[in-house]
Amino acid sequence: MASPRLSVGLDIGGTKTLAVLLGDDGEVLAQSRLSTALGPVGVVDGAARAVQGVVRQAGVTLDAVTGVGVGVPGLVDAGAGTVRHAVNLGLDGAALDLSTLLSARLGGVGVGVENDLNVAAVGAAHLVEAEAGDRTPTDLAFLALGTGLAAGIVLDGRLRRGSHGAAGEIGHVPVDPAGPPCACGQRGCLELYASGSAVTALWPTATGRPAPVELFEAAAAGDPDALVARATYARAVAAAVRMLVLTVDVQHVVLGGGVSQLGQPLLDVVRDALVDESAASGFLRSLDLPGRVRLAPGRVAVGAVGAAVVGRGAVAHARDLAG
Ligand SMILES: [Zn+2]
Known part of the structure; x- marks a missing residue:
């Protein structure tokens, strides 16, 4: 039996971080909310903790997660996986290589980074499609x-x-x-x-x-x-x-x-x-x-759901590069 394709999405805001674990069929398996830690070290640490927490909550392990997506406020270079000028997160003009740093903390899983508004749009589209059946x-x-x-x-x-x-x-x-x-x-x-x-x-x-x-x-x-x-x-x-x-x-x-x-x-x-x-x-x-x-449909965090959808793409991208 093929193992399920799970992805984690994080929506990191200035005060709270929302996390969801998305299942094979795009359903939300677990969600959580944490306080956001600020600054470059805080953002990476907090993101790693949020991923580990929502995975544990669902009773699975990181091995089952094939990709992670992160939505952040600020200037994001989605191709490079970096963010800068995220003033609410205590990040200044220097680019934070969130994709690489977070991936390293999570055993090498692919990490996609996207602007918070964009993950909300992707999440809303995902939920509207699911609602339409x-x-x-x-x-x-x-x-x-x-x-x-x-x-x-x-x-x-x-x-x-x-x-x-x-x-x-x-x-x-x-x-x-x-x-x-x-x-x-x-x-x-x-x-x-x-x-x-x-x-x-x-x-x-x-x-x-x-x-x-x-x-x-x-x-x-x-x-x-x-x-x-x-x-x-x-x-x-x-x-x-x-x-x-x-x-x-x-x-x-x-x-x-x-x-x-x-x-x-x-x-x-x-x-x-x-x-x-x-x-x-x-x-x-x-x-x-x-x-x-x-x-927005339902009562789930659209941004975190969208980030998890972006996380799936991060995997595909990593495989494209490898293949
Ligand atoms: Zn104007």
């Missing part, structure tokens, strides 16, 4: 509504990074040339209206809880200012969805990032905005934008 490669964008705004894009089941790694950087498409200055040097970028930070600007938190939670609570309670602010925000997210569909015609736009923790109430207002904007356009109506936007 078939493995037809999907077209999907994972729209991260966080501190910033960007999308990870999967086309025909393959991650699309772009020729300069800038695919999906729609947060810096200017939507109002007379708008406020953006950190990127332009004015009126979409990120200033549709990111999580934009919610905080629209509706500053009064109690210290996340601004999106307070805004949506106030709107649900009928506060007229909150209703206006919520509709303004929903239109901005709808603009991001429209931009993605009209550029790459993805079947699914998955809402992710911190704001997406609002869940169904967020999805409802974004769909409403898309319906409103399609009202005068038969062209837009024919594209069914409201039907394409959705939340």
Whole structure:
């Protein structure tokens, strides 16, 4: 009997590291959550511990793992397996050879490294395909509504990074040339209206809880200012969805990032905005934008699942080089 093809995925964030063990059929066999250790030594040590922990939890050994994938925030060179400028992880401009260092700690298993947004997109595509009950490669964008705004894009089941790694950087498409200055040097970028930070600007938190939670609570309670602010925000997210569909015609736009923790109430207002904007356009109506936007499936960590899918590819790559 062939031994099962297991892979481990890690999603290393600034405060926590999520780990999953993915089985032969792509099912999640175990998952865990640890505090992230910072700095070059901490990141490698913490990643090795997270892999060993989730493997032990599933009652298997490292020998059964054929590949490991790691999602990290920062500038990733996926081909080289390196990361730099991951400020949240205490990594500066010097490239950390995460792939080689982690592989050495794990008995030589192949390690793939990918940007955190990209692993989330790969994970969302994997889960959407599993939910649909078939493995037809999907077209999907994972729209991260966080501190910033960007999308990870999967086309025909393959991650699309772009020729300069800038695919999906729609947060810096200017939507109002007379708008406020953006950190990127332009004015009126979409990120200033549709990111999580934009919610905080629209509706500053009064109690210290996340601004999106307070805004949506106030709107649900009928506060007229909150209703206006919520509709303004929903239109901005709808603009991001429209931009993605009209550029790459993805079947699914998955809402992710911190704001997406609002869940169904967020999805409802974004769909409403898309319906409103399609009202005068038969062209837009024919594209069914409201039907394409959705939340991430299930309650598993999409980023860690995507990293585990990347980990499988790391094996294939290593074999390609060997063969
Ligand atoms: Zn910008």
